Amino acid sequence: MYDPQSPTLLSGEALKDPYAVYEDMRRQAPVYYDRLAHAWCILTFDGVRQVLKDADGFSSDHLRERAEPVLGARVLAQMTGSEHDEKKVATLRGLAEIAMDGYYLPAVEHTMSRLWEKAEGKTSIDFVSEIANPFAIEVTCRLIGIGQRWQNRVVPWNRSVVEFITLLQKEPHDMSRRLADAGYFRAFILRLLEVRRRQPRRDLLSFLARQGSEYGFSDNEIVALALNIFLAASEPLDKVMSYMVFEMLNMPDVFATVKENPREVSKFLVEVLRLHPPVQIIPRISVGEQTVEGVSIPAGSMVYCLIGAAHRDPRQFKDPGVFVLGREDNLIRSAFSPSAQHVAFGSGLHFCIGSMLARRQLEAAFRVSMDYLDHWQLAADPLEERGLYTRGPSHLRLERTRS
Numbered sequence: 001m002y003d004p005q006s007p008t009l010l011s012g013e014a015l016k017d018p019y020a021v022y023e024d025m026r027r028q029a030p031v032y033y034d035r036l037a038h039a040w041c042i043l044t045f046d047g048v049r050q051v052l053k054d055a056d057g058f059s060s061d062h063l064r065e066r067a068e069p070v071l072g073a074r075v076l077a078q079m080t081g082s083e084h085d086e087k088k089v090a091t092l093r094g095l096a097e098i099a100m101d102g103y104y105l106p107a108v109e110h111t112m113s114r115l116w117e118k119a120e121g122k123t124s125i126d127f128v129s130e131i132a133n134p135f136a137i138e139v140t141c142r143l144i145g146i147g148q149r150w151q152n153r154v155v156p157w158n159r160s161v162v163e164f165i166t167l168l169q170k171e172p173h174d175m176s177r178r179l180a181d182a183g184y185f186r187a188f189i190l191r192l193l194e195v196r197r198r199q200p201r202r203d204l205l206s207f208l209a210r211q212g213s214e215y216g217f218s219d220n221e222i223v224a225l226a227l228n229i230f231l232a233a234s235e236p237l238d239k240v241m242s243y244m245v246f247e248m249l250n251m252p253d254v255f256a257t258v259k260e261n262p263r264e265v266s267k268f269l270v271e272v273l274r275l276h277p278p279v280q281i282i283p284r285i286s287v288g289e290q291t292v293e294g295v296s297i298p299a300g301s302m303v304y305c306l307i308g309a310a311h312r313d314p315r316q317f318k319d320p321g322v323f324v325l326g327r328e329d330n331l332i333r334s335a336f337s338p339s340a341q342h343v344a345f346g347s348g349l350h351f352c353i354g355s356m357l358a359r360r361q362l363e364a365a366f367r368v369s370m371d372y373l374d375h376w377q378l379a380a381d382p383l384e385e386r387g388l389y390t391r392g393p394s395h396l397r398l399e400r401t402r403s
């Protein structure tokens with residue numbers, strides 16, 4: 001039985017409605033110790049930002065156990081200092097080369113319109129499984145350099161990697177299957193890297209095959225980075241896209257405004273990211289005793305930055321639960337940079353390196369979608385959500401309009 005006096009992230013309630021559980025926690029303290037999850041939960045915007053900005057006081061050492069066994073080597077999120085700077089610059093350069101070359105974004109748009117066209121003859125669809133999910137996989141594979149015929153093969157491997165990293169409670173038996181899948185995924189990427197060395201194309205693996213060693217990447221690190229980018233780029237994409245469609249169809253007046261002026265899509269996206277951040281938990285480990293919001297956190301503790309709670313902190317956002325297009329406290333100007341007024345992309349040293357690319361992908365795909373959305377409406381009881389570490393729609397049911 002869930003007890004609002006001692007709320008926990010490991011309850012069915014948290015899976016059903018994490019925001020209600022965050023509020024129960026916030027009523028207890030701005031930094032709440034979840035005894036079942038063995039984690040200090042940071043519930044305020046200032047607290048979350050303080051933790052994320054202090055990479056010396058709060059480390060990402062948990063990734064040694066949570067991510068390294070499946071990724072096979074250390075990744076950016078575990079690095080600091082000059083090693084982090086050099087490898088981040090290299091990765092950003094690789095991503096920019098692809099995003100800017102005038103070939104990738106039209107392919108993103110084309111993928112989205114092809115998926116909508118496939119739904120043309122139907123009277124109802126599940127947007128998540130029929131459009132958002134295949135979209136996220138296809139554009140991420142293209143980014144990394146995984147050909148279309150391999151996509152069905154890598155999807156279950158990627159799922160295993162994601163689950164290994166994000167499940168809050170782990171069953172040992174299931175974890176060994178996920179470790180095995182991750183091994184197949186790494187072996188596959190390593191072979192592909194060798195192919196791209198001989199036959200380069202316009203993708204991230206070809207860039208790293210050509211220039212990775214200049215930036216100090218070993219082959220194992222390139223493979224780990226490719227797996228890391230696969231999950232970091234694809235996991236949030238279908239979730240944000242689905243929430244964009246849900247909110248748009250839910251608010252006809254906002255739909256009309258954005259349709260009339262497609263430049264408003266950026267404002268719309270930023271507010272969706274605030275109200276429905278796909279990454280809900282960013283974990284850290286306290287290095288030495290730390291104080292957040294006046295609460296003392298012992299050395300070596302697990303600390304969960306709760307992004308959804310920070311985004312509904314009434315001290316930071318006016319009427320935090322309400323969708324407001326172009327709100328003053330979530331301005332578009334800085335929204336995809338480390339000085340953003342929200343923390344959907346994190347903050348500080350490990351701020352997301354894909355924020356600009358995600359913006360381009362999502363805006364391009366959404367502009368294409370707006371024409372198709374005229375013919376669709378939300379079905380009864382349209383939205384089901386799942387997940388806590390990362391959270392998004394598992395189903396979004398649409399039906400064709402009669403007109």
Ligand code: HEM
Binds near residue numbers: 352
């Ligand atoms: C809407 C889309 C996205 C969201 C909401 C998102 C969210 C985040 C968040 C919250 C972090 C911080 C994690 C931490 O501090 O531990 C992060 C880091 C990261 N993201 Fe994203 N991300 C998105 C898209 C992407 C894309 C498209 C890519 C790559 C193409 C990417 C690659 C990365 C990488 C490599 C890091 C680690 C950076 C570092 O440690 O220096 N992300 N992302």
